[in-house]
Amino acid sequence: MKYDVIVIGAGTSGMMAAVSAAEHGAKTLLLEKNKRLGKKLLLTGGGRCNVTNNRSKEEVIAHIPGNGKFLFSAFSQFDNHQIMAFFEEHGVHLKEEDHGRMFPVSNRSKSVVNCLSEQLEQLHVTIKTEASVKNILAENNQITGVELSSGETYQTACLIVATGGKTYQHTGSTGDGYRFAKKLGHTVTPLFATEAPLVSNEPFIRDKQLQGLSMQDVSLSILGPKEKPIVTHQMDLLFTHFGLSGPAALRCSMFVNKLLESASEVTAILDVFPEKDAPTLTRELELVKKEGANKSVKNALKFLLPERYLLFLLEKATIDENKPYKQMEPKELEKFVTLLKNFPIKINGTWPIEKSFVTGGGISLKEITPKTLESKVVAGLFFTGEVLDINGYTGGYNITAAFVTGYVAGKHAAQIAAYTNYD
Structure with a gap:
């Protein structure tokens, strides 16, 4: 079966990427190897989910010491205040706590996951859980699809890798994205524990x-x-x-x-x-x-x-x-x-990377276009969230980077898919 955009990983970044792609008109498939969506997101903020931070855009980026400046272009398209507006508009009311941290009024991360899940459903995103990706398919440096461990294949011209880092490995963040990236010719900078x-x-x-x-x-x-x-x-x-x-x-x-x-x-x-x-x-x-x-x-x-x-x-x-x-x-x-x-x-x-809160290092940003999050190595390939060489402090900064990169990648993947279909 063919899709305009396929997203691998239904975490913070992946769910937002799929919502964004579908909002921008793409027939979208979301693949998740766990039984449910947002497994790691449910654990964030002590189970309350620190959705984002209410500081200025410049301050938020300053609190992302691991290559935060790379995000200026993405933030000009979708920022922390738009994240807040997104959730408020879709029924998740937020409250501000110390240091600008924003939480759902419900104090339950499930509110955030449910909101994203409902949007995916309303936008008719096809969701496949317990779907482990074995290989990313490409020909002549152009994405063509994915192959699952089950043997199923899906065709697409635009693929978003939102597989997370190597922290909280029991949630499925086992470094798959780094393996895919290396196989496709990308450089992965040394990984290290941050917020540990x-x-x-x-x-x-x-x-x-x-x-x-x-x-x-x-x-x-x-x-x-x-x-x-x-x-x-x-x-x-x-x-x-x-x-x-x-x-x-x-x-x-x-x-x-x-x-x-x-x-x-x-x-x-x-x-x-x-x-x-x-x-x-x-x-x-x-x-x-x-x-x-x-x-x-x-x-x-x-x-x-x-x-x-x-x-x-x-x-x-x-x-x-x-x-x-x-x-x-x-x-x-x-x-x-x-x-x-x-x-x-x-x-x-x-503490080792497996026990830390955030993964430092990741896919080299020299090989990613800041405006679109598309690979400079393989056409139609996008990377978002923690799999990138970007890391911030705790306080809503990493989740902000994940939502922002997810939204921007989804938007541009949908636009490229539209051009491809038109051609």
């Missing part, structure tokens, strides 16, 4: 001294080869039994993995008072001396930090927690302030 917790072999981590300790609004920096910060994030942080987690750590993971390509470990710097410089902190702690001179060090400073971290830093600074605060030497105070502002933690890795 950081692993540390520091003795205090192994001994679980700080396990479970949560720190609010702290700053975590990753030092580059010249011992200067290459990235800094001021967010919440969680100490775990294996290292560091929480938003600040997750956002640094991409940069950690890039550095670990040429080093065995990297240094993270924790600053628990990012809004104050060292001289200001020193002056404030000197004033405390006057107010609570007879108190022990740990009692005089208990207002400053969670007790476990306070005692941990005092130990690191070799300061007796029980001695009178008035007896603290200037050099001891200086050392303590340095640790507050500049505590180094050796990082040895991140």
